[in-house]
Amino acid sequence: MIPSAARVAALALSLTGLASGTLYQNAESLPKATNYDFIIVGGGAGGTVVANRLTENPRTKVLLIEAGSSDFNNLDIEVPSFAPRLGRTQFDWNFTTLGQPGLNGRSIEYQRGFVLGGSTAVNIMAYCRGSKDDYDRWAEVTGDEGWSWNSLQPYIRKIENPVAPADHHNTQGEIDLSVHGHGGPVNFSLPGQLLPTDQRVIGASLELSTEFPFNLDYNSGDTIGIGWTQTTTSNGHRVDAANSYLAPVLSRSNLDILVNTLVTKVVQTGTQRGGEPIFRGVEFASSSSGARFTRSASQEVILSAGAIKTPQILMLSGIGDSSHLSSLGVKTIVNVPDVGTNLQDHPLSTISWTVRSTNTLDNVRTNETLAAELLQQWNSSRTGDLVLGPGNQLGWLRLPNNASIFKQAADPSAGPTSAHYEFIPTDSFVSFSQPFPSQGNFFTMFSNLISPSSRGNITLNSTDPFAHPLIQPNMLSTEFDIFTMREAIKAARRFMSAQSWSDWIIEETSPTSAAQTDEEIEEYIRSTCFTVNHVTCTAPMGRTGSNGRGSGALNSDLTVKGTIGLRVVDASAFPFIPAAHTQVPTYILAERAADMIKSGF
Ligand SMILES: Cc1cc2nc3c(=O)[nH]c(=O)nc-3n(C[C@H](O)[C@H](O)[C@H](O)COP(=O)(O)OP(=O)(O)OC[C@H]3O[C@@H](n4cnc5c(N)ncnc54)[C@H](O)[C@@H]3O)c2cc1C
Ligand SMILES: *[C@@H]1O[C@H](CO)[C@@H](O)[C@H](O)[C@H]1NC(C)=O
Ligand SMILES: *[C@@H]1O[C@H](CO)[C@@H](O)[C@H](O)[C@H]1NC(C)=O
Ligand SMILES: *[C@@H]1O[C@H](CO)[C@@H](O)[C@H](O)[C@H]1NC(C)=O
Numbered sequence: 001m002i003p004s005a006a007r008v009a010a011l012a013l014s015l016t017g018l019a020s021g022t023l024y025q026n027a028e029s030l031p032k033a034t035n036y037d038f039i040i041v042g043g044g045a046g047g048t049v050v051a052n053r054l055t056e057n058p059r060t061k062v063l064l065i066e067a068g069s070s071d072f073n074n075l076d077i078e079v080p081s082f083a084p085r086l087g088r089t090q091f092d093w094n095f096t097t098l099g100q101p102g103l104n105g106r107s108i109e110y111q112r113g114f115v116l117g118g119s120t121a122v123n124i125m126a127y128c129r130g131s132k133d134d135y136d137r138w139a140e141v142t143g144d145e146g147w148s149w150n151s152l153q154p155y156i157r158k159i160e161n162p163v164a165p166a167d168h169h170n171t172q173g174e175i176d177l178s179v180h181g182h183g184g185p186v187n188f189s190l191p192g193q194l195l196p197t198d199q200r201v202i203g204a205s206l207e208l209s210t211e212f213p214f215n216l217d218y219n220s221g222d223t224i225g226i227g228w229t230q231t232t233t234s235n236g237h238r239v240d241a242a243n244s245y246l247a248p249v250l251s252r253s254n255l256d257i258l259v260n261t262l263v264t265k266v267v268q269t270g271t272q273r274g275g276e277p278i279f280r281g282v283e284f285a286s287s288s289s290g291a292r293f294t295r296s297a298s299q300e301v302i303l304s305a306g307a308i309k310t311p312q313i314l315m316l317s318g319i320g321d322s323s324h325l326s327s328l329g330v331k332t333i334v335n336v337p338d339v340g341t342n343l344q345d346h347p348l349s350t351i352s353w354t355v356r357s358t359n360t361l362d363n364v365r366t367n368e369t370l371a372a373e374l375l376q377q378w379n380s381s382r383t384g385d386l387v388l389g390p391g392n393q394l395g396w397l398r399l400p401n402n403a404s405i406f407k408q409a410a411d412p413s414a415g416p417t418s419a420h421y422e423f424i425p426t427d428s429f430v431s432f433s434q435p436f437p438s439q440g441n442f443f444t445m446f447s448n449l450i451s452p453s454s455r456g457n458i459t460l461n462s463t464d465p466f467a468h469p470l471i472q473p474n475m476l477s478t479e480f481d482i483f484t485m486r487e488a489i490k491a492a493r494r495f496m497s498a499q500s501w502s503d504w505i506i507e508e509t510s511p512t513s514a515a516q517t518d519e520e521i522e523e524y525i526r527s528t529c530f531t532v533n534h535v536t537c538t539a540p541m542g543r544t545g546s547n548g549r550g551s552g553a554l555n556s557d558l559t560v561k562g563t564i565g566l567r568v569v570d571a572s573a574f575p576f577i578p579a580a581h582t583q584v585p586t587y588i589l590a591e592r593a594a595d596m597i598k599s600g601f
């Protein structure tokens with residue numbers, strides 16, 4: 001770890017210098033006299049978009065409250081390839097799941113960002129919108145055509161700004177710029193350093209094009225195939241919700257940001273004539289033993305605390321399943337059975353091979369001299385291996401239509417443009433079960449289940465808002481899910497057997513190589529698989545007006561069912577997880593949400 005004190009100090013100066021009083025470091029310092037139109041809880045992918053868009057109107061006064069710090073310019077956040085260092089640090093909530101029956105009872109670390117920028121400040125930066133079918137399914141289940149792929153196009157394009165890769169290589173044939181917007185706050189780029197494996201991945205796709213077709217741009221609406229990775233990186237550094245949506249608007253005098261402060265619940269501030277409770281208040285504190293403060297918004301409270309904390313806050317506030325709430329002695333104010341249910345995530349597995357080359361990214365890990373040189377290179381020119389995010393290509397793939405599983409299970413994918421599983425080809429060793437070898441050169445294929453049918457949940461363990469809720473992702477709890485993970489491993493072996501790899505790959509390493517029969521592969525997956533950290537769907541939107549279990553926790557405009565003045569704008573609100581990494585779908589949801597809020601204001 002090399003935190004740069006100078007950089008941190010410079011940031012603190014710029015944050016406080018731009019508009020004095022805008023950034024408050026603790027709850028005590030927030031002026032009592034300020035009246036807010038909106039209070040946003042959580043400064044991650046959802047909350048920053050809403051804070052940015054609502055304060056475009058200078059007459060709208062907004063308070064954004066973030067539990068983590070404002071230290072988003074930390075070197076470990078900025079350097080793209082340092083992303084794997086961020087778990088279990090000051091930037092992590094340090095969640096752990098319950099033992100998962102589908103993973104042989106294992107509990108796993110469940111990372112979430114604890115800093116302005118939220119999980120976008122700690123993620124692995126894959127830039128993926130999801131597919132046309134993913135959004136068309138959202139429109140169908142909510143009865144709201146505004147969530148369809150076509151209707152969302154203005155928001156999808158408004159987010160983004162394609163920029164040159166760090167090495168300024170010619171990107172012809174790697175992206176279809178005609179499907180992208182430009183001039184938006186989120187810069188993204190193609191891989192900033194080319195690798196010897198790149199043309200082998202593309203070559204294998206051309207060679208085995210029936211099963212692994214090349215796709216010029218997986219963000220076109222049709223994701224299927226192998227294509228070049230787009231990442232939230234710009235000029236060799238990470239782009240997150242804090243430096244894209246927040247930093248440029250910190251000088252707005254109508255935006256106040258309070259960090260290091262946990263919202264402990266939302267507070268009922270009145271009752272509407274029809275009897276519906278109004279929730280325009282929030283309670284917050286800077287430490288578990290510290291004073292509790294309350295503030296209310298004249299218009300709305302917007303929960304953007306992410307898919308673990310948003311349902312916890314709702315439940316602590318008396319909004320949730322009444323039988324669950326009463327089991328903890330929480331008085332139910334609104335019975336919304338779907339709060340905390342419907343959790344969806346993407347399980348992740350790996351296979352590695354030894355390779356004939358000595359030139360792989362493993363060297364950055366095994367050779368300290370090289371690592372120091374690369375850091376110096378990054379520091380002086382923002383180039384070199386450290387600008388890289390996940391693999392330089394991604395693959396989005398479907399099971400064949402005649403796969404035997406479809407005789408017993410419905411297809412959980414949204415449709416033909418959504419993948420069942422994803423490949424992330426990687427030029428080094430990665431494993432969730434084995435230590436890094438101290439020497440050697442490797443290739444790894446991550447495969448992850450991108451259209452899962454398993455469902456988990458978030459429940460309360462305690463009424464203490466500073467305690468973690470119980471997190472049960474319940475991964476690989478259906479036949480479809482384990483079948484597809486198994487088929488993904490077999491597909492990875494077929495992909496790597498292409499001629500294109502013959503001069504590179506030596507052999508598959510243990511322990512996967514020992515897994516040959518379906519039973520052995522299944523056991524390998526259940527005993528080693530991890531997560532892509534895409535927890536979502538825990539306060540799902542549904543049809544406006546419909547009530548009861550399975551009808552959603554939110555109306556299709558993201559207001560919480562049975563309440564007035566309270567909305568959820570984050571990845572909790574997805575009804576189904578998109579067949580994609582989930583930051584861009586959160587930005588998309590939040591851009592439309594901000595427009596809905598503004599038009600009703
Ligand atoms: C390790 C990792 C890797 C990932 N890789 C990728 C990837 O490569 N590509 C991709 O697209 N997605 C990736 N994701 C997922 C993506 O980052 C998330 O889906 C997205 O950030 C979700 O946005 P959100 O607004 O729902 O929550 P977040 O971005 O997590 O924001 C929630 C914010 O609320 C704050 N908060 C929570 N509770 C409170 C409270 N009570 N009071 C005040 N503030 C609170 C949190 O500190 C946080 O800042 C990854 C995530 C992780 C953790
Ligand atoms: C998570 O753990 C790290 C390492 O122990 C610690 O520094 C950090 O403060 C913890 N995060 C939170 C939110 O408590
Ligand atoms: C995005 O790119 C533009 C140039 O196109 C640059 O001015 C801006 O600082 C970049 N933003 C981030 C967050 O990197
Ligand atoms: C480690 O990296 C340095 C700098 O690139 C290089 O000179 C050296 O040969 C490398 N060491 C090994 C063992 O490969």
Ligand SMILES: *[C@@H]1O[C@H](CO)[C@@H](O)[C@H](O)[C@H]1NC(C)=O
Binds near residue numbers: 002004375376379380
């Ligand atoms: C980056 O370069 C600056 C200026 O040359 C130097 O002060 C700083 O220590 C360097 N940081 C790292 C992490 O190398």
Ligand SMILES: *[C@@H]1O[C@H](CO)[C@@H](O)[C@H](O)[C@H]1NC(C)=O
Binds near residue numbers: 400403
């Ligand atoms: C599916 O169809 C392909 C091509 O027609 C065939 O080779 C394969 O055996 C079939 N698989 C199953 C499970 O029926």
Ligand SMILES: *[C@@H]1O[C@H](CO)[C@@H](O)[C@H](O)[C@H]1NC(C)=O
Binds near residue numbers: 321324456459
């Ligand atoms: C949460 O999920 C677990 C495991 O599937 C289940 O046993 C439990 O009943 C669920 N709890 C609630 C409140 O839905």
Ligand SMILES: *[C@@H]1O[C@H](CO)[C@@H](O)[C@H](O)[C@H]1NC(C)=O
Binds near residue numbers: 461462468469470
């Ligand atoms: C749930 O609460 C109990 C009692 O406080 C505690 O011992 C336990 O560790 C908690 N469980 C989890 C998963 O946090």
